[in-house]
Amino acid sequence: xxxxxxxxxxxxxxxxxxxxxxxxxxxxxxxxxxxxxxxxxxxxxxxxxxxxxxxxxxxxxxxxxxxxxxxxxxxxxxxxxxxxxxxxxxxxxxxxxxxxxxxxxxxxxxxxxxxxxxxxxxxxxxxxxxxxxxxxxxxxxxxxxxxxxxxxxxxxxxxxxxxxxxxxxxxxxxxxxxxxxxxxxxxxxxxxxxxxxxxxxxxxxxxxxxxxxxxxxxxxxxxxxxxxx
Numbered sequence: 001x002x003x004x005x006x007x008x009x010x011x012x013x014x015x016x017x018x019x020x021x022x023x024x025x026x027x028x029x030x031x032x033x034x035x036x037x038x039x040x041x042x043x044x045x046x047x048x049x050x051x052x053x054x055x056x057x058x059x060x061x062x063x064x065x066x067x068x069x070x071x072x073x074x075x076x077x078x079x080x081x082x083x084x085x086x087x088x089x090x091x092x093x094x095x096x097x098x099x100x101x102x103x104x105x106x107x108x109x110x111x112x113x114x115x116x117x118x119x120x121x122x123x124x125x126x127x128x129x130x131x132x133x134x135x136x137x138x139x140x141x142x143x144x145x146x147x148x149x150x151x152x153x154x155x156x157x158x159x160x161x162x163x164x165x166x167x168x169x170x171x172x173x174x175x176x177x178x179x180x181x182x183x184x185x186x187x188x189x190x191x192x193x194x195x196x197x198x199x200x201x202x203x204x205x206x207x208x209x210x211x212x213x214x215x216x217x218x219x220x221x222x223x224x225x226x227x228x229x
Contacts, residue, residue, distance in 0.1 A: 132159045
């Protein structure tokens with residue numbers, strides 16, 4: 001019971017941090033959340049999504065053994081995430097030099113230091129926690145026939161396709177070879193994140209995204225405007 005309380009305390013600490021960042025960001029010029037949330041209040045969206053995220057985590061934890069925070073194992077998960085995220089960060093930088101993603105792809109510094117941790121938390125809930133929890137509930141009758149591990153992997157592979165599909169459709173332009181690369185790249189990120197979630201925990205999965213964002217959106221984001229445009 002104490003372990004369960006500690007795990008959800010970690011999740012709600014991350015929620016609180018994302019909420020604080022979203023509120024502080026409102027004092028900067030520019031509606032950074034508008035293209036994601038429309039006219040909805042970002043604070044209310046974060047509160048609502050954190051509730052869905054907690055419910056999804058509870059379902060995944062009780063039904064399939066996923067965890068929020070494993071202590072020492074989390075550190076191993078973060079180390080593995082750092083390797084994966086760095087390799088993929090280098091890959092997307094090389095792709096950007098060739099493909100030339102739009103000039104406004106990255107949020108500028110210092111707003112980026114608030115925006116990406118907050119929107120990354122939302123992305124984990126929307127693209128990973130909630131769809132995985134729903135899908136594994138739907139697939140649960142197959143556990144007896146296919147086995148728990150196989151059902152989990154079926155669910156993860158299907159869920160991993162959601163974020164790249166959204167990204168490509170959200171671009172709103174005709175499908176290109178650049179879009180094909182983007183879809184494959186983000187799918188690889190998503191399935192590796194879900195692998196980290198399965199074998200380690202949610203915290204390690206979230207840190208994976210943050211390290212990737214550090215390389216792609218923040219460090220390269222500061223350099224790409226001068227180098228490419």
